[in-house]
Amino acid sequence: MLNADQWFTEVEKSAASAFSLKGRRVHAEQTPFQHIEIFETERWGYLMVIDGCTMVSTRDNFFYHEMMSHPVLSTHPNPERVVIIGGGDCGTLREVLRHQDVRQATQIDIDERVTRLSEQYFPELCESNDDPRATLAFDDGIAWIRNAPKSSLDVIIVDSTDPVGPAEGLFNVAFYASCREALADDGLFIQQSESPLIHADIFKAMGEAMREAGFKATTPLFFPQPIYPSGWWSATIAHMGELSAPRSDATTSFASALQYYNPATHAAAFAVPPMVRRLISSD
Amino acid sequence: MLNADQWFTEVEKSAASAFSLKGRRVHAEQTPFQHIEIFETERWGYLMVIDGCTMVSTRDNFFYHEMMSHPVLSTHPNPERVVIIGGGDCGTLREVLRHQDVRQATQIDIDERVTRLSEQYFPELCESNDDPRATLAFDDGIAWIRNAPKSSLDVIIVDSTDPVGPAEGLFNVAFYASCREALADDGLFIQQSESPLIHADIFKAMGEAMREAGFKATTPLFFPQPIYPSGWWSATIAHMGELSAPRSDATTSFASALQYYNPATHAAAFAVPPMVRRLISSD
Numbered sequence: 001m002l003n004a005d006q007w008f009t010e011v012e013k014s015a016a017s018a019f020s021l022k023g024r025r026v027h028a029e030q031t032p033f034q035h036i037e038i039f040e041t042e043r044w045g046y047l048m049v050i051d052g053c054t055m056v057s058t059r060d061n062f063f064y065h066e067m068m069s070h071p072v073l074s075t076h077p078n079p080e081r082v083v084i085i086g087g088g089d090c091g092t093l094r095e096v097l098r099h100q101d102v103r104q105a106t107q108i109d110i111d112e113r114v115t116r117l118s119e120q121y122f123p124e125l126c127e128s129n130d131d132p133r134a135t136l137a138f139d140d141g142i143a144w145i146r147n148a149p150k151s152s153l154d155v156i157i158v159d160s161t162d163p164v165g166p167a168e169g170l171f172n173v174a175f176y177a178s179c180r181e182a183l184a185d186d187g188l189f190i191q192q193s194e195s196p197l198i199h200a201d202i203f204k205a206m207g208e209a210m211r212e213a214g215f216k217a218t219t220p221l222f223f224p225q226p227i228y229p230s231g232w233w234s235a236t237i238a239h240m241g242e243l244s245a246p247r248s249d250a251t252t253s254f255a256s257a258l259q260y261y262n263p264a265t266h267a268a269a270f271a272v273p274p275m276v277r278r279l280i281s282s283d
Numbered sequence: 284m285l286n287a288d289q290w291f292t293e294v295e296k297s298a299a300s301a302f303s304l305k306g307r308r309v310h311a312e313q314t315p316f317q318h319i320e321i322f323e324t325e326r327w328g329y330l331m332v333i334d335g336c337t338m339v340s341t342r343d344n345f346f347y348h349e350m351m352s353h354p355v356l357s358t359h360p361n362p363e364r365v366v367i368i369g370g371g372d373c374g375t376l377r378e379v380l381r382h383q384d385v386r387q388a389t390q391i392d393i394d395e396r397v398t399r400l401s402e403q404y405f406p407e408l409c410e411s412n413d414d415p416r417a418t419l420a421f422d423d424g425i426a427w428i429r430n431a432p433k434s435s436l437d438v439i440i441v442d443s444t445d446p447v448g449p450a451e452g453l454f455n456v457a458f459y460a461s462c463r464e465a466l467a468d469d470g471l472f473i474q475q476s477e478s479p480l481i482h483a484d485i486f487k488a489m490g491e492a493m494r495e496a497g498f499k500a501t502t503p504l505f506f507p508q509p510i511y512p513s514g515w516w517s518a519t520i521a522h523m524g525e526l527s528a529p530r531s532d533a534t535t536s537f538a539s540a541l542q543y544y545n546p547a548t549h550a551a552a553f554a555v556p557p558m559v560r561r562l563i564s565s566d
Binding site for chain 2: 226274
């Protein structure tokens with residue numbers, strides 16, 4: 001039995017599983033949107049928890065942040081205008097700004113407190129926040145996208161919490177249709193799409209909703225994420241044309257800064273296991 | 284806080300992390316070699332625990348068993364003679380026997396109780412135990428390999444517990460040298476090699492020891508394994524020649540029985556992330 005004074009535990013009810021990290025809580029607050037906690041762990045650095053769910057740890061956030069950004073930015077022929085919905089910890093923004101093609105990167109998180117706490121506990125994730133190409137907006141991402149000029153964006157990255165609470169509106173056909181409208185024809189949309197093992201229903205429904213919203217096709221990718229339930233995570237790319245191979249030199253200039261992403265893991269992430277192939281093709 | 288009456292929890296001390304499944308213990312025994320428990324979980328079927336560590340669950344064992352068997356058996360040009368050291372749950376044996384090239388598959392687990400309990404709680408993993416090509420030996424795998432005729436084997440699979448307790452002798456140069464002697468020149472050796480994130484030191488040391496034992500090269504592969512610490516696991520192949528591409532039709536005849544392995548995930552598993560590349564090349 002784990003002593004609650006010494007361990008943070010996230011119970012994933014739908015899977016009847018739990019994941020715990022040893023550490024002590026150093027901050028807790030209720031914002032207008034959600035409950036945020038920070039833990040100082042023994043072996044994973046700091047851990048941010050929102051509404052009881054692990055969000056980001058110092059030790060393993062690189063999997064998620066690299067895989068939410070570099071696959072789409074390496075694939076788009078010229079990703080100049082990028083929007084991140086959510087992403088308040090700024091780790092995805094940092095990865096996006098490594099790409100010199102990017103001219104504007106706008107992060108729209110509804111909760112400014114996520115960013116302020118990240119600046120305090122995850123300063124390395126915020127190291128590019130002062131980049132002149134970056135804009136940090138604290139606003140409703142759904143309305144922001146709805147009001148964006150048609151065809152004005154190259155890449156939309158939805159780096160949100162799970163589809164309950166404030167992020168619920170980021171997982172439906174209406175939002176995806178707004179995103180499609182805001183993207184140029186060769187634009188790419190990517191959203192984290194939960195665990196393909198224990199959230200198979202959500203994973204499948206997301207791809208269906210994206211296609212229902214007018215995207216021509218969806219392509220999932222898979223990667224490890226130790227602190228998330230099951231440790232095996234996915235993202236789904238929605239697109240209008242064919243998804244091309246990545247530009248071979250897209251990440252060469254900053255390869256030494258990356259921990260999980262390289263051209264080999266890019267290709268690997270798109271391998272679809274039989275269980276997922278059957279899930280996608282079943283009615 | 285998780286009630287110990289309703290949850291099994293494995294604490295991974297070196298990572299100060301823990302993983303839990305909800306369920307009730309239905310069996311426990313101390314064998315001459317180790318302590319074995321069986322839990323009936325809410326959402327993962329049955330769970331076997333040895334000396335406090337998760338070994339196999341009904342729901343997710345396919346990742347491990349498919350990735351310990353099909354990559355090497357699809358790569359070897361003609362895998363007729365296969366030995367499994369450990370593997371008492373018989374899940375790896377079942378996957379090995381799907382390959383019609385295999386003429387003899389010998390499983391050598393030191394603890395017969397693992398197999399007897401698997402027959403009871405994981406009968407699907409034992410469904411090929413009566414295959415005329417299969418031999419189940421309950422013996423010391425280290426001695427068995429040491430006494431095997433030189434060049435008498437095509438594939439050795441070490442499907443063991445962690446490098447403490449009864450399996451400790453399966454993680455050193457002397458054992459690897461015996462395996463190399465027992466293998467034909469084009470033979471392949473594979474062993475589970477822990478989490479590349481949280482057991483990086485063991486992962487690295489294993490490859491070094493295999494090469495020190497006379498193997499020409501080692502090649503790691505990576506795959507999800509939700510119930511194991513970090514959810515991201517590895518195996519390491521040791522070989523004398525170059526590792527060739529898999530035979531394209533190696534798993535075609537039983538593809539519908541597989542959940543994680545296919546030619547795409549085969550290739551994907553060999554992608555080496557930068558963090559592992561740096562680990563391997565560092566002194």
